Amino acid sequence: MKRTSNDFIVGLAVILTAVAIVAATLWVQQADLGQRRSRHEARFRDVGNAQVGSAVVIRGVQSGRIESIELAEGGWVHMRLRLDEATDLPRDPVVLLSSASLMGEWQATVTTREALPRNPDVHRQIAEAEGEPGILPGASVPDIAQLTAVAGGIAGDMASLAERFRIVFDSAAAIELRGSIANVAQLSAELERTIRRQSRNLDTISRDVSGGMDELRSAAEAFRRVASRVDSSTAAGEIAAISQNLTRSAAQLEVTSARVQELATRMHTTQANLDRLLARSDSVMGKVNTGSGSLGLLLNDPSLYRRTDSLMLALQHLVADVRANPRKYVNLRIF
Amino acid sequence: MFESVGSVSRFAAYSARGLTDVRTWLPAVTTQARLLGVDSLPIGAFIALFTGIVLALLASYTFKDVAVPLYLVGTLVEKTITMELAAVLTGLALAGRVGASIAAELGTMRVTEQIDALETLAYDPYAYLVVPRVIAGVIMFPVVVAAAMLVGVTAGWMASIFLLDLSSAQFVKGLRIFFDPFDVRYGIVKSASFGLAVTLLGCRSGMRTSGGAQGVGRAATEAVVQGAVMILVLDAFWAVIWLLGREK
Numbered sequence: 001m002k003r004t005s006n007d008f009i010v011g012l013a014v015i016l017t018a019v020a021i022v023a024a025t026l027w028v029q030q031a032d033l034g035q036r037r038s039r040h041e042a043r044f045r046d047v048g049n050a051q052v053g054s055a056v057v058i059r060g061v062q063s064g065r066i067e068s069i070e071l072a073e074g075g076w077v078h079m080r081l082r083l084d085e086a087t088d089l090p091r092d093p094v095v096l097l098s099s100a101s102l103m104g105e106w107q108a109t110v111t112t113r114e115a116l117p118r119n120p121d122v123h124r125q126i127a128e129a130e131g132e133p134g135i136l137p138g139a140s141v142p143d144i145a146q147l148t149a150v151a152g153g154i155a156g157d158m159a160s161l162a163e164r165f166r167i168v169f170d171s172a173a174a175i176e177l178r179g180s181i182a183n184v185a186q187l188s189a190e191l192e193r194t195i196r197r198q199s200r201n202l203d204t205i206s207r208d209v210s211g212g213m214d215e216l217r218s219a220a221e222a223f224r225r226v227a228s229r230v231d232s233s234t235a236a237g238e239i240a241a242i243s244q245n246l247t248r249s250a251a252q253l254e255v256t257s258a259r260v261q262e263l264a265t266r267m268h269t270t271q272a273n274l275d276r277l278l279a280r281s282d283s284v285m286g287k288v289n290t291g292s293g294s295l296g297l298l299l300n301d302p303s304l305y306r307r308t309d310s311l312m313l314a315l316q317h318l319v320a321d322v323r324a325n326p327r328k329y330v331n332l333r334i335f
Numbered sequence: 336m337f338e339s340v341g342s343v344s345r346f347a348a349y350s351a352r353g354l355t356d357v358r359t360w361l362p363a364v365t366t367q368a369r370l371l372g373v374d375s376l377p378i379g380a381f382i383a384l385f386t387g388i389v390l391a392l393l394a395s396y397t398f399k400d401v402a403v404p405l406y407l408v409g410t411l412v413e414k415t416i417t418m419e420l421a422a423v424l425t426g427l428a429l430a431g432r433v434g435a436s437i438a439a440e441l442g443t444m445r446v447t448e449q450i451d452a453l454e455t456l457a458y459d460p461y462a463y464l465v466v467p468r469v470i471a472g473v474i475m476f477p478v479v480v481a482a483a484m485l486v487g488v489t490a491g492w493m494a495s496i497f498l499l500d501l502s503s504a505q506f507v508k509g510l511r512i513f514f515d516p517f518d519v520r521y522g523i524v525k526s527a528s529f530g531l532a533v534t535l536l537g538c539r540s541g542m543r544t545s546g547g548a549q550g551v552g553r554a555a556t557e558a559v560v561q562g563a564v565m566i567l568v569l570d571a572f573w574a575v576i577w578l579l580g581r582e583k
Contacts, residue, residue, distance in 0.1 A: 010368040013376065014478050021481040021519060024488075028413070028514045101404065105512060 030065075036085045039067065042095040042108075042136040043076045043129050050097045050106040050140070056081050057109045063087045066108055076129075079138065081108060094126050095138035110136070117141065346539045350469060353462035363467035364474075371433045371468065371534070372475020376482055378432060379425045383483035386420050387412060387490030388498075395499045405501055409509025412491035417518040421483040423570055426529035429476065430562030434537035437468055438558035441541025442551040450542070465538040469531060476530025477523045484522060517581070525573045532565040533558075 047069055056064040064083035072078040081095070090112045100107040116122055116139075125139035142150075289300075297304055322329055353360065394411040398404075441464060444450050450460045488510070495501040540558035544550045 006365045006369045009373055010365045010475075013373045014368075014474070017478045017481045017485075020485055021523075024485055025516050025519050028511055029516060030511060101512075 037064065037082045038085050038087070040081045040083065040089065040110075040136060041134065042079050042081060042138040043072065043132060044079065044095075044097065044138040044140060045075065045077070045125060045128065046140050047077050047079060048097050048106055048140040049099070050079070050108060054105065055100065055107045056083060057107050058083075058087060058090065058111075063110075078135070079108070081110070083110075093136055095136050096122070097138065097140035108138075343536070343539060346542070347535060349461045350465045350535065350538070353459050353466045356459055356462035356466075359459060359462040360466040360470070363463070364470050367467045367471035368475050370436075371429075371471050372478055375429055375432060375475070375479050378428050379479040379483040380486045382424050382428055383416070383421055383487035384490045386424060387416060387487035387492075388494040390415055390420070390487075391491040391494040392498065395495070395501070404509075405499075406505040406509035406512075408495055408499065408501060409492070409506040409511075410513050411509075412495075412506075413488055413510045413514060414518060416487040416491065417484050417522045419522075419570075421487050422480050422522045422526040422529065423566060425480050425483045426476065426526060426533065426566040427563055429479065429529075430533045430566055431559050433472065434533045434540075434558040434562035435555040437534060437537030438540040438544070438554040439551055441538055442544030442554035445542060445544040446547050446550060460542070465535075465542070468538055469534045472530035472534030473527050474530070476526045476533070480522060480526035480529075481519075484519065521573070521577060525570065528569050528573070529566050532569060533562040536561045536565060 050066060050069065052066055052069055054066045055062045056066060064081055064087065067080040067082040069080075070078050079095070083089075089110060092113045093110050094113050094116065096109045096111060096116065097106055098109065099105070113126070116126065119141065122139045122141060126137045129135075129137035129139065390412050391408055394408040395405065398407060441450070444464070450464070453460050453463060492503070492506050492510075495506045496503055537558040540554040540561065544554040546553070
């Protein structure tokens with residue numbers, strides 16, 4: 001009886017513990033017992049750190065797992081995705097492998113082509129993986145470790161650049177830089193003034209152009225009116241009359257032209273006389289300038305001018321005195 | 336040391352020979368399984384309960400000062416409990432409880448010449464006394480450890496919800512994110528080897544007891560010490576053999 005009791009208790013403990021640990025393992029593992037799944041295949045050049053069992057995500061919701069990863073011909077890696085049967089793939093689907101968190105686990109995201117990140121490398125991988133019927137094209141984005149490695153390299157370059165800058169940028173360089181900055185400020189002020197002037201000129205040009213456009217518009221309107229008149233005149237048969245008038249006018253113009261030509265000939269003669277007159281005048285003026293002749297002496301000799309002037313004054317006094325005292329100079333005696 | 340290794344090997348060989356006498360050892364297996372395993376479930380669960388709570392708090396305390404997501408508390412609790420602490424702590428506790436019990440029981444039988452009497456009656460003492468205990472230990476240690484795994488992870492989960500600023504979903508996310516069934520398998524297999532070592536060394540210490548009550552005490556102490564040391568040695572052995580050689 002006691003042995004039977006022990007058997008029961010031990011058996012119960014073993015079975016309960018085994019069932020519990022298996023059930024817990026399956027639950028944590030998210031195993032699907034008897035659940036129907038759909039399978040899709042994708043191909044990549046490189047699957048990064050994605051592994052069998054990694055999550056498959058559609059629109060942010062985990063919808064399955066990676067079932068297998070195999071090397072294939074032509075340098076491809078084929079991946080089989082196991083999705084919930086009720087899950088519909090998005091339109092024009094592509095598979096993107098990326099890290100799911102900073103801790104290094106990866107996931108496969110099934111998304112549309114339009115939703116791909118703006119990464120030329122990703123688009124290149126997708127384009128390369130296309131063309132195989134029934135296989136989704138896939139790409140993998142850089143791991144966070146690669147990104148941090150690149151960032152680390154950039155940080156190192158920045159550090160060396162900063163060190164070189166610190167070496168180069170001494171006090172003299174600072175003074176020169178300050179002067180350069182002042183020059184640049186002056187230059188920019190000058191540039192601003194120039195731009196302002198050019199802006200005003202442009203405004204003026206713009207206004208002129210606008211006015212020109214208005215005139216063109218009015219000219220076009222006038223032309224349109226003339227054209228309409230011509231059109232109407234042509235319709236009334238008045239062009240012939242106008243032509244006759246024009247012929248008469250042309251004849252009159254010829255007569256007038258002959259007269260003008262004659263007048264021009266006379267003008268040529270007058271011009272020759274005038275030229276001669278001017279030449280003589282020029283000769284006289286030359287003599288005057290050189291002080292030869294009476295007029296030249298008068299104009300060029302100041303003493304002569306002063307004598308003449310004093311003579312004129314004396315003459316004026318004389319005339320005035322004659323008027324005032326005529327008997328002083330005219331002594332008329334009858335007897 | 337060489338003498339000890341040779342002695343243990345000879346003892347193991349006698350025990351293996353006793354395996355052939357199934358009719359002798361089989362009826363006693365369930366009795367020993369209850370004594371060594373089922374009766375040890377409370378102590379295993381008790382240890383795992385507090386280990387799980389402390390681990391969750393410790394992980395939260397550690398992750399608070401570094402840029403690590405808090406949901407990794409679940410990962411750390413799961414990995415640590417299933418792969419290491421459930422097996423090792425439970426094994427050490429059972430080395431004290433089971434190893435000392437076996438050594439004292441068999442030692443007393445030895446000093447009171449009950450084992451000699453069995454031999455006189457043509458009973459193989461290895462088949463009658465050692466094999467049922469070793470088999471019970473190999474079977475029941477994994478059961479106790481599996482229960483400790485469940486209790487420990489659940490305790491860590493509850494502690495994360497009620498004592499930490501961590502939701503149930505976050506803990507489960509951390510639990511699942513790096514979970515591998517190998518973790519459980521590794522802990523279970525390791526605990527079976529612990530059961531083998533603890534029961535075998537306990538039986539050996541008891542079977543070679545001499546010197547009356549004092550010798551029984553020495554045998555019990557020796558069984559506990561050797562069992563504990565062997566658990567740590569096997570723990571390192573499995574880590575080197577299985578973890579280092581494992582390809583992800």
